[in-house]
Amino acid sequence: xxxxxxxxxxxxxxxxxxxxxxxxxxxxxxxxxxxxxxxxxxxxxxxxxxxxxxxxxxxxxxxxxxxxxxxxxxxxxxxxxxxxxxxxxxxxxxxxxxxxxxxxxxxxxxxxxxxxxxxxxxxxxxxx
Numbered sequence: 001x002x003x004x005x006x007x008x009x010x011x012x013x014x015x016x017x018x019x020x021x022x023x024x025x026x027x028x029x030x031x032x033x034x035x036x037x038x039x040x041x042x043x044x045x046x047x048x049x050x051x052x053x054x055x056x057x058x059x060x061x062x063x064x065x066x067x068x069x070x071x072x073x074x075x076x077x078x079x080x081x082x083x084x085x086x087x088x089x090x091x092x093x094x095x096x097x098x099x100x101x102x103x104x105x106x107x108x109x110x111x112x113x114x115x116x117x118x119x120x121x122x123x124x125x126x127x128x
Contacts, residue, residue, distance in 0.1 A: 008065045008105040009051055012096060015109055015117050016054065016063065019128055023056040031082065034060065035089055048082065060091045066098065094124050 009027070017025060031048040032041055052063040064079070083093045098105045101116035118128045 006051065006065055008096065008098065008101065008107060011104050011107045011109045011113055012063060012065055012117060013052055015104075015114055016052065020054065020056055023054040023061075025052065025054045027052055029053040031085070034062075034091060035085060044078070045082070045085075050086075060089075062086050062091045062093045063096060064093065065096045092124075092126070094120065094126070096120055 013025065013027065016023070028049040028051070031050060032046055034050075034053070035041065050062050051065045054061050054063070066079070079095075083095075086093050096104065096117065097120075100120060101113065103110070104113040104116045106113075121128045
């Protein structure tokens with residue numbers, strides 16, 4: 001299967017790797033690998049992948065890089081269920097929204113995009 005990388009994901013991954021060099025990173029990670037089979041995922045959820053997942057200090061972090069198509073009501077519902085499912089399995093979910101991080105979504109790894117990403121992490125209670 002071809003790996004599909006959306007806007008902002010390359011820069012986000014590059015920055016996170018520099019901030020957390022000891023973490024193990026994967027992209028386009030299947031949701032099904034983070035939940036028990038008994039959970040009973042829907043057919044749609046079986047196909048869902050997560051933009052960036054990293055493992056650090058026995059914790060799992062899921063970074064969802066949210067472009068404008070995630071603003072629709074249907075996607076908001078899907079995203080909400082996905083987030084609740086991930087949190088049930090002790091994953092920390094960090095959503096990176098395009099309107100909060102315009103420089104990051106231009107796929108630039110520079111001081112401004114790093115500041116945008118760090119601000120999102122701070123808003124999520126994660127020190128960088």
